[in-house]
Amino acid sequence: MQLHRFHGGLKLPDHKAESTVHPLLTMGVPKYLYVPLSQHIGAPTEPLVQPGDRVLKGQRISQAKDYICAHVHAPTSGRIKDIVDHPIPHPSCLSAPCIVIESDAHDQWGDTRLPAWPDWRERDARSLRERVRAAGIVGMGGAAFPTAAKLNPRAGKRIHTLVVNGAECEPYISCDDILMRTYPEAILEGARIVAHILGAEQVLFAVEDNKPEALRALTDARPAEEADFIRIISIPSIYPTGGERQLIQVLTGREVPSAGLPADLGIVCQNTGTLKAIRDAVLHGQPLISRIVTVTGPGIREPRNVQALIGTTFADLVAAAGGYAPGVDRLVMGGPMMGFAIGDDAVPVIKGTNCLLATRVEDTQAPGPVMPCIRCGECTRVCPANLLPQQLYWFAKGKDFDSVQDYGLFDCIECGCCAHVCPSNIPLVQYYRFAKQEIWGREKERQKADIARERFEYRQLRQEREEQEKAERLARKKAALAKKDTDPDKKTAIDGAIERARAKKAAQSNEEASPADRERADS
Amino acid sequence: MRFRTCTSPHLIPGHSVGGVMRQVLYALVPGTLAMTWFFGWGVLVNVSLAILFSVLFEALMVAARGRPVLATLGDSSAILAGWLFALAIPPLAPVWVLLIGTAFAIVVAKHLYGGLGYNPFNPAMVGYVVVLVSFPRELSLWPSPEGLTNASLTFLQTLQTTLTGRLPDGMEWDAITRASPLDMMRESIVSGQTVTEVTQSPLFGSFSQTEWEWAGNLFLLGGLWLLYRRVITWHIPVSMLLTLATVAGIFWVMDPDYFASPAFHVFSGAAIIGAFFIATDPVSAATTPKGRILFGAGIGLLTYVIRTWGGYPDAVAFAVLLMNMVAPTLDHYTRPRIFGHSRDRHG
Numbered sequence: 113m114q115l116h117r118f119h120g121g122l123k124l125p126d127h128k129a130e131s132t133v134h135p136l137l138t139m140g141v142p143k144y145l146y147v148p149l150s151q152h153i154g155a156p157t158e159p160l161v162q163p164g165d166r167v168l169k170g171q172r173i174s175q176a177k178d179y180i181c182a183h184v185h186a187p188t189s190g191r192i193k194d195i196v197d198h199p200i201p202h203p204s205c206l207s208a209p210c211i212v213i214e215s216d217a218h219d220q221w222g223d224t225r226l227p228a229w230p231d232w233r234e235r236d237a238r239s240l241r242e243r244v245r246a247a248g249i250v251g252m253g254g255a256a257f258p259t260a261a262k263l264n265p266r267a268g269k270r271i272h273t274l275v276v277n278g279a280e281c282e283p284y285i286s287c288d289d290i291l292m293r294t295y296p297e298a299i300l301e302g303a304r305i306v307a308h309i310l311g312a313e314q315v316l317f318a319v320e321d322n323k324p325e326a327l328r329a330l331t332d333a334r335p336a337e338e339a340d341f342i343r344i345i346s347i348p349s350i351y352p353t354g355g356e357r358q359l360i361q362v363l364t365g366r367e368v369p370s371a372g373l374p375a376d377l378g379i380v381c382q383n384t385g386t387l388k389a390i391r392d393a394v395l396h397g398q399p400l401i402s403r404i405v406t407v408t409g410p411g412i413r414e415p416r417n418v419q420a421l422i423g424t425t426f427a428d429l430v431a432a433a434g435g436y437a438p439g440v441d442r443l444v445m446g447g448p449m450m451g452f453a454i455g456d457d458a459v460p461v462i463k464g465t466n467c468l469l470a471t472r473v474e475d476t477q478a479p480g481p482v483m484p485c486i487r488c489g490e491c492t493r494v495c496p497a498n499l500l501p502q503q504l505y506w507f508a509k510g511k512d513f514d515s516v517q518d519y520g521l522f523d524c525i526e527c528g529c530c531a532h533v534c535p536s537n538i539p540l541v542q543y544y545r546f547a548k549q550e551i552w553g554r555e556k557e558r559q560k561a562d563i564a565r566e567r568f569e570y571r572q573l574r575q576e577r578e579e580q581e582k583a584e585r586l587a588r589k590k591a592a593l594a595k596k597d598t599d600p601d602k603k604t605a606i607d608g609a610i611e612r613a614r615a616k617k618a619a620q621s622n623e624e625a626s627p628a629d630r631e632r633a634d635s
Numbered sequence: 636m637r638f639r640t641c642t643s644p645h646l647i648p649g650h651s652v653g654g655v656m657r658q659v660l661y662a663l664v665p666g667t668l669a670m671t672w673f674f675g676w677g678v679l680v681n682v683s684l685a686i687l688f689s690v691l692f693e694a695l696m697v698a699a700r701g702r703p704v705l706a707t708l709g710d711s712s713a714i715l716a717g718w719l720f721a722l723a724i725p726p727l728a729p730v731w732v733l734l735i736g737t738a739f740a741i742v743v744a745k746h747l748y749g750g751l752g753y754n755p756f757n758p759a760m761v762g763y764v765v766v767l768v769s770f771p772r773e774l775s776l777w778p779s780p781e782g783l784t785n786a787s788l789t790f791l792q793t794l795q796t797t798l799t800g801r802l803p804d805g806m807e808w809d810a811i812t813r814a815s816p817l818d819m820m821r822e823s824i825v826s827g828q829t830v831t832e833v834t835q836s837p838l839f840g841s842f843s844q845t846e847w848e849w850a851g852n853l854f855l856l857g858g859l860w861l862l863y864r865r866v867i868t869w870h871i872p873v874s875m876l877l878t879l880a881t882v883a884g885i886f887w888v889m890d891p892d893y894f895a896s897p898a899f900h901v902f903s904g905a906a907i908i909g910a911f912f913i914a915t916d917p918v919s920a921a922t923t924p925k926g927r928i929l930f931g932a933g934i935g936l937l938t939y940v941i942r943t944w945g946g947y948p949d950a951v952a953f954a955v956l957l958m959n960m961v962a963p964t965l966d967h968y969t970r971p972r973i974f975g976h977s978r979d980r981h982g
Contacts, residue, residue, distance in 0.1 A: 122644070205640060283646070357975065370975035391742065427636065436636070443638045444645050453640035471645060479651045481706055484752030486652060488917040489868065497974040502922055503966070519972040528644040535650035536752075542642040554857065 113345055116365035118358045118491040120494040121350040122529050124449075126322050128286045131408040134416040136290050139432050141188045141219050146210040146460040147173070148200045152256035154180035165192045165372065168222035170330075170399050173211055175606075176245075183256045184462075185247035185399040186213060187421035189220040201445045203464060205455035207526030213423065226397035237263075237309045240394065244309075247393035250398045252385030253277060253288075253354070254446055256464030260384055263309050265375040271310040275363060275374070276303055278319040282447025285467040287404040288384045290417040291453060292319065295388055296333035302387025303342060305394050310380055316341040317364050320349040351449065354529040358496050362423065370438045370523055385466075405461055406411040407433040409442030411470025412563030425466055426457040439472040448476075476622045483536035487566065491530035501530035505540050508547040513554070516547050538634035646860050656711035658866045660910065662716070662857030663718055666908065669878040670722065673846035674778050676793040677726025682718055685733050689717030692741035700720040700746065712751050719759035719913060723905065723952065725776045725817070727793070727812075728782055732773050736762035757919045760952040767952070776812045787811075811818035816844040816903045820895055829892040834899070844903075851907040858911025870927035871920060871934075872910040875876045877979075878935030886943070900939065909951035910935070914958075921962045924968035933958045 150156035155178035167173055167186040172182035198210040226246060229235060245260035265271055270634075281286040292299060292338030330344050347353060348360055357368045360379055361432075368374050374381050385403060392398045397423045401422055408415035419635050420429055426443065431437060444451040445459075446467055465594050491501035499520050507516035524544050531540040671678040693713035697704050721735055740762030748754045766776050788796065789810075792803045802808060814822065816839075823833045839845070861867045880897035887894045900906060905913070914920060915935050921930040934954040940952030 199707065350638075361974075367975045370973065372975070441639060442641070442645060444643075448643070448645040450643055451645065452643060453638065453645070455638055455640050457636045457638070476641075476645050476647060478648050478652065480709065483652045483705075483710060484750065486655075486752050486917050486919075487922045488655065489922050489924075489927075490650065492922065492971075493868070498971050499973060500923060500966075500970060519970070520976070523973050523975060531648075532644050532646060533649055535648075535652045535655050537648055537651070539642050541644075 113343065113361075114217050114365075114631065115340045115345070115347060116362055118350075118353070118361045119498045120496045120529060121352065122494055122532060123349070123360070124283050124351050124532075126298055126349065127284045127408070128289060131284070131406050131415040131417055132289060134340065136294050136404065136416065136419055137432060138419040139421070139422065139424065139429070141215045141217065142424050143215055144193070144423060144425075145185065145187055145190075145213045145215065145459075146198045146425065147213065147423040148198075148460065148462055149174050149184065149195075149209045150200075151184070151422075151462040152182065152250050152258065154258060155176055157181060157184050159195055159209075161192045161195075161211065163192050166190070167192060167213065167325055168220055168224045170221055170223075170224035172248075172399070176248075176258075177580075179599035180258055180261055182250050182260075183399070184211070185224075185401050185421050187401040188213065188215050189218050189222070190215040193404060199456045199459045201451040201454060201459045201465065208571065210460065220598040223609060226393070226399075228397045229394050231620050232394045233306055233308065235412065236403065237311070239339060240305065240309045243393055244390055247389070247399040249386060250394060250463045251383055252403060252463065252466065253383035253391060254464050254466050256452075256462070259382075262380065262450060263306065265310075265373075265380065269375040270378055271314055271375060272305045272313050272378040273364075273381050274303060274310060274312040274315045275360060275379055276315060276317040276384060276387065277354060277356070277359055277381055278317060278323070278330075279359055281325070281349065281351045282449050282451075283351075283465075284408050284469050285406050285447045287324045287406045287417055287466050288409070290406075291327050291384055291388060291404055292323070296326075296329040298388050298391050300330070300333055300342060301385050301388075301395070302391035303382075306380075306387060306388055308602055312380070314340075317342055317344045318347050318359055318363060319344065320353065321346045322349040326455050328519075351529065352496055352525070354534075354572060355496065355525055355527060359524070369572050370520075371566075372443070397501045400463055403461070403465065405429060405462065405465050406467040407470075408467065409444075409469040409471050409473050411437050411442070411472055413437050414508055420461050422463060423460045425460050426454065429461065429468060430457065430470070430587045437472070438472060440470050441473045442471045442476060444471070449532065457520075470471045478537040480537060485534075485536055485538060488535060490533040490535065494529040494533050497525055499524060501540055504547075505543050508543040511550070513547060513551050517551065521551070614621075644921050646776070650955075652712070653794065654709045655866055656715050657713055658864055659861060660711065660718065662866075663722075663854075663912065665857055666850055666854035667718075667722065669850045670726075670846075673849065674726045675788055676790045677728075677778065677788075677797065678722075680790075680793055680797050681721040681724050681726060681728065681733060684730060685717040685721035685724070685737055686714050687717075688737040689713040689720070689741050692738055693746075694925055696742055697750070701785050702750075707751075710751060713741060713763035716727045716745070716759045716762075719908075720762045722908065723759070723763045725774060725812075726778055727776055727788075727796050727802075728773050730798050731800075733768050733771055734767040735769070738762075739765040752918055754918055755962075757913060757916050759916075760913060760955050763952050764956060767947070775814075775818070776808060777815045778811050779813045810873040815948065816847055816899070817942060819844075820899070820903075821942075821948050822917060824893065830899075831892065832894075838854055847904070849901045851902045854908045854911065858907065861911060861915075867911065868927065870924055871914045871931035873930030874928045875910045875914055875935040875938075878932040880935075882936055882939045894943070900942070904915070904942075904949040905937065905951035909938075909955065913951065915954055919959045919962065921965040921968045921969070923966050923971060925971070926962070926965035929965050929969065930958050930962060933961070 157174035159174045161173045161457050169189045171186045172183050173186045176183050193212040193214045195211050197207040200208045241260050241263050242628055249259040250256040278288055307315050327346055352358055366377055389400045404417050405420050406417050407429055416433050418432050443454045445454055485502055487502050495501055503519050504516055526541050528541050656707055696702050697707045711978050720740055740758040742754050744758040744761035745754045796802055879900055883897040883900040887896050921927050937954035937957055938950045941953055
């Protein structure tokens with residue numbers, strides 16, 4: 113198959129061997145699990161349980177209220193200890209509501225499983241999507257976008273190709289590698305199910321060429337007669353080839369439009385872990401309650417991949433990997449390029465936790481202080497979005513938010529290539545995130561101001577109309593009175609009364625002068 | 636357990652400004668040694684003194700601006716500016732030329748504009764142009780190559796000449812200096828000789844005067860190493876030399892008696908060192924790939940125009956400074972097409 117190149121990118125030392133020497137370890141059930149109500153972008157879920165309730169493994173404990181949202185299920189059986197704020201894996205290091213489950217050590221399913229559908233080929237796309245939604249499945253490559261929504265492209269978009277993303281391009285992460293080596297049949301079955309849902313004619317299964325074992329396992333597991341339907345493709349290991357848009361360019365040579373989605377090209381992209389979860393949900397009726405996490409880095413004694421329940425704390429996970437090595441200094445969720453540092457290892461595994469990276473000071477320290485940009489252009493050379501990062505930095509630093517958008521800020525995928533090669537050690541991505549936040553903040557402010565202005569204008573309009581109506585009413589009354597009173601004596605008396613009323617009104621309106629007038633008078 | 640949080644990426648960065656600058660310094664070594672071989676100790680004396688002055692001025696300005704002195708000196712950019720400036724100065728130039736030139740380069744062109752990363756003009760070239768237009772006599776005294784003349788100066792004599800501005804007793808400026816190839820070509824053509832007559836002089840090698848050719852070759856070697864190490868990109872040197880050679884070629888074909896050959900232009904004066912070491916100064920050059928091609932082409936064209944019809948024999952410094960002025964405009968109009976955007980977004 114003819115492969116293509118995307119602009120820029122980096123060849124990074126992959127550090128994947130450290131965590132793949134040991135086979136996959138399935139962790140026991142921890143005593144306490146902390147399951148966050150919100151595990152992805154989109155609205156948070158609403159809990160269905162109360163403290164003190166008994167729950168069974170796989171029971172839905174929190175409900176998605178929105179389309180872009182996913183249900184949450186109990187990872188094990190036990191008692192709801194509390195629903196309380198607890199640190200969650202988020203760059204802000206803030207706490208958020210979590211359901212705390214005290215395990216009863218039985219890990220009991222009861223009848224919480226959904227009906228198994230070995231006959232899924234007989235089902236229509238709608239009911240299969242509903243199953244994906246019921247199982248609370250989100251994208252497991254890290255972004256955690258609710259999968260049911262992704263499997264339902266906008267009307268009129270015909271999907272011809274399912275791209276399976278087994279690239280796993282970030283250094284250190286190997287959870288997809290281990291998954292592909294351990295469960296190749298399950299992933300392929302998941303790919304068939306998703307292709308069936310989408311009506312896709314072909315599956316392009318892309319794996320970076322630094323994972324030969326995974327490639328071999330998949331090729332062995334694929335029946336020969338499916339070779340045209342599911343194509344397993346070895347792609348060059350260049351970071352960030354696992355980015356959805358980059359991967360599609362490598363496979364097809366086409367660029368997803370800036371404001372568009374892969375569906376605009378007739379393509380949907382899914383991560384291997386997501387496919388395995390979909391297969392488990394359809395074939396066995398199991399919701400998404402556990403995942404593989406790579407626990408690795410020089411700060412970990414025995415780096416390895418761990419099958420862990422959602423809600424397991426990072427501390428428990430690290431303990432399963434032999435504990436911290438001396439000198440550990442930084443804990444990162446995700447890979448070294450795009451992951452974010454965690455302030456506290458009490459945070460739990462969520463559906464999007466692919467990797468836990470622990471590093472020492474000497475593994476991340478820049479050789480010098482932050483220096484001024486010398487416009488060397490290395491960042492331009494490596495930018496996969498073909499941006500000019502040095503110019504974006506310049507405008508972001510100067511808070512010139514119009515120019516920074518004009519130079520394509522929102523096409524930045526925050527892959528971190530520019531910051532990695534910057535000889536001045538400028539944390540470039542941080543500047544871009546800052547600019548994006550500012551622009552979103554301003555946009556919100558503007559919307560608020562628009563609403564306020566509309567409200568004000570409407571009020572003015574209403575007041576004017578009321579004034580006008582009042583004046584018209586008065587005029588009508590006056591006209592009616594003038595018609596009625598033609599008697600001269602009476603007219604003089606009335607005239608006198610009108611005169612008096614006018615004088616009184618004038619005095620009154622002097623008192624009722626507007627505050628501005630009064631201020632003017634005061635000064 | 637609690638941890639320190641910081642922003643991604645969480646890897647050791649691959650480069651540093653100091654590292655980049657130092658690689659450029661290493662790349663200057665072979666060409667500088669060749670110049671020392673041909674022109675005597677004066678080259679090394681100039682380089683050492685200019686570096687010393689530059690670093691002193693840098694330290695002074697950084698301290699005056701309240702920035703950390705040692706951390707800033709660590710970027711080696713002052714050393715590079717001093718070195719490049721010194722290579723443009725005749726080896727026996729008096730010390731005050733070096734002092735004034737480096738002062739303008741570091742104090743005015745660099746720090747008064749905001750220091751490293753903010754200077755719109757190439758500091759070394761600003762320093763050079765200031766002394767070139769102010770002291771034309773001192774700036775034209777290029778010594779004859781060693782071995783071609785009986786009188787060569789020892790290291791101490793050289794140092795003495797530089798510091799006092801006077802030659803040792805019994806030596807005359809006329810005896811030990813001679814016109815550089817560009818000067819020679821210019822004057823000969825003005826006096827009615829043809830290009831062929833000039834190049835047939837025993838002083839000339841294949842394209843230019845032998846010593847300039849050799850210095851050019853070795854600077855070229857350093858430049859290619861920088862390309863290989865990805866310290867610089869190909870855009871500026873290739874487009875500058877190609878434009879210079881093409882324009883020279885067109886005129887040479889039209890009248891080879893009056894216009895020098897493209898090879899003469901490429902291997903004389905500052906063309907090669909300019910293409911690889913001076914025009915590639917990232918701070919003052921264009922930064923987009925297409926912008927860099929235009930930037931280099933502009934320097935090549937202006938160099939030829941000024942050399943052929945202008946008032947100065949060499950023109951790389953003027954061409955670089957002129958193109959520095961348009962670099963921001965070039966960047967503005969040569970933005971690359973962003974991923975996922977249609978081609979006609981930026982004109």
